[in-house]
Amino acid sequence: MPLADDDPKKWIYKEHTEVKHEILRKYLEAWIKILGRYHNTVCFFDCFAGRGLYTNGELGSPLIIMRAVKDVIRKFDFLKHVELTFIEKNKNNHENLVKVIQDELNQDSSGYSGITIKNIINDEFADIADTIVQDCSHPSFYFIDPFGFSGIPFDSIKKILALPRTEVFINFMIEYVYRFLPSEGHARSIEELYGIPNVKALTEEEYEYLDLEAALLKIYRDQLHQGANVKFTFPFKVNSDGKLRTTYYLIHATNNFKGCEVMKNVMYNAGTKKQFGYLGPAEGQMAIGNFDNLESLQEYLADIFNGQSLTYEAVRMQTANDLPYVTGDYKTALLQLESKSKISIEGKGKRGGMSDSCMVHFTPVTIEDAAEEVKPLEVEDMEEHSQSSLFDF
Ligand SMILES: C[S@@+](CC[C@H](N)C(=O)[O-])C[C@H]1O[C@@H](n2cnc3c(N)ncnc32)[C@H](O)[C@@H]1O
Incomplete structure (x- = not known):
């Protein structure tokens, strides 16, 4: 009852x-x-x-x-x-x-x-x-x-x-x-x-x-x-x-x-x-302690916005429903991508601050470029990738 x-x-x-x-x-x-x-x-x-x-x-x-x-x-x-x-x-x-x-x-x-x-x-x-x-x-x-x-x-x-x-x-x-x-x-x-x-x-x-x-x-x-x-x-x-x-x-x-x-x-x-x-x-x-995925965020953004230019706000807005990341994560991930020359950011403040209107230019990557970067996955990595992740929702 x-x-x-x-x-x-x-x-x-x-x-x-x-x-x-x-x-x-x-x-x-x-x-x-x-x-x-x-x-x-x-x-x-x-x-x-x-x-x-x-x-x-x-x-x-x-x-x-x-x-x-x-x-x-x-x-x-x-x-x-x-x-x-x-x-x-x-x-x-x-x-x-x-x-x-x-x-x-x-x-x-x-x-x-x-x-x-x-x-x-x-x-x-x-x-x-x-x-x-x-x-x-x-x-x-x-x-x-x-x-x-x-x-x-x-x-x-x-x-x-x-x-x-x-x-x-x-x-x-x-x-x-x-x-x-x-x-x-x-x-x-x-x-x-x-x-x-x-x-x-x-x-x-x-x-x-x-x-x-x-x-x-x-x-x-x-x-x-x-x-x-x-x-x-x-x-x-x-x-x-x-x-x-x-x-x-x-x-x-x-x-x-x-x-x-x-x-x-x-x-x-x-x-x-x-x-x-x-x-x-x-x-x-x-x-707790198993959550370090800014690397995944970088890869994801570089992949879906490959070759595109859009504002910092648009990058967040277009992925808001799909990604479990907050504003600070996006900023860190984009600055890391910039330091690897995978993107350029236009309009940053003097001390590196990013406003919503900053333009983010994603460097185009061809399939051949990407293939060169990919290392074969270790068995352990493959098991980890096959488990459900926070991206599943
Ligand atoms: C989970 S409790 C609410 C708890 C409250 N929101 C809180 O955080 O303190 C659900 C409440 O909804 C009432 N309730 C059940 N069916 C309802 C309905 N169709 N319309 C309005 N209230 C309803 C229940 O009597 C119960 O008091």
């Missing part, structure tokens, strides 16, 4: 939840600072808001959002107005949430000036998504954090992302999708989640070269790009504490390249060191 959504066992705070909250908080702080400069009002929608507090008093996402907004609004004069909306389906959780939010406001009412709690809705996200989308014309951030994978129809995500200056941050429960993919009884929910029929057949026929998890993630991201027309998506892998398999991916989707880069930086610094994931105690221990 599955536990009810208000069962205290579901509200024990885990290390991986803390990582999720850290990413949420750090990104929100940056997001409001960027957008609040140009817009009088920005909005947050916490669409699966929860109870407000975990069993031992740890803060839930609504309080994390409220306090982060409060801190930023206090520090920066240009921030005028932030509107917060919370949605929670479970009646008991909703009641608790209303009380927790009220207590928070009572404790520091002046600290919350400039912040409007627009609504704390007791309903299903999918049932009111259309209404909230129609009601809001300001830049908006939607946090979608369900326990499972039902109740987040792709159609609603698509409508949100069709608005200008909206972003979503989705907890994509891949472990359950994976587990219930063969079940006829779950076929409709999976179809609704992806917004396309026959996801199972697609994994078998189109993506048989990927493992199932990678295929399920790829199809969802492809849907965001092709079905919802969003320019940038980036996933952060989360393993439950003590487990070796993926529990969920936190997927950020935005049309704003700056937003994408900021989120990648936040993800890079959260969780298991520079792994774009919280891999849990077991896998994390093994992974």
Whole structure:
């Protein structure tokens, strides 16, 4: 018998939840600072808001959002107005949430000036998504954090992302999708989640070269790009504490390249060191120290941009969805390529600084040139190359 959504066992705070909250908080702080400069009002929608507090008093996402907004609004004069909306389906959780939010406001009412709690809705996200989308014309951030994978129809995500200056941050429960993919009884929910029929057949026929998890993630991201027309998506892998398999991916989707880069930086610094994931105690221990792949980044860039000239920003933008690297990595890799005379960089600052508009010229390399450089692979290298890598997502 599955536990009810208000069962205290579901509200024990885990290390991986803390990582999720850290990413949420750090990104929100940056997001409001960027957008609040140009817009009088920005909005947050916490669409699966929860109870407000975990069993031992740890803060839930609504309080994390409220306090982060409060801190930023206090520090920066240009921030005028932030509107917060919370949605929670479970009646008991909703009641608790209303009380927790009220207590928070009572404790520091002046600290919350400039912040409007627009609504704390007791309903299903999918049932009111259309209404909230129609009601809001300001830049908006939607946090979608369900326990499972039902109740987040792709159609609603698509409508949100069709608005200008909206972003979503989705907890994509891949472990359950994976587990219930063969079940006829779950076929409709999976179809609704992806917004396309026959996801199972697609994994078998189109993506048989990927493992199932990678295929399920790829199809969802492809849907965001092709079905919802969003320019940038980036996933952060989360393993439950003590487990070796993926529990969920936190997927950020935005049309704003700056937003994408900021989120990648936040993800890079959260969780298991520079792994774009919280891999849990077991896998994390093994992974730390094995992550030195700027060499791969250099090779990749030299290969795909062979002979081309483009701005430093375009180099990052055109590869943002595919590569687990942050701005600093690109800079280092390009400077290393320059020192090997594989590229030239035009417009650098006096001390070697690179602005977005610097031009990067990739020296053309013919197949014959490349063949001369390739050393035969050692058996050990080949084994390493055959394993799945961070490029797989
Ligand atoms: C993972 S918890 C949210 C945790 C919360 N975001 C946090 O970080 O503190 C998911 C919540 O969504 C609620 N929920 C379940 N189905 C829902 C739906 N269709 N619409 C809105 N809320 C729902 C559950 O009752 C539960 O409180």
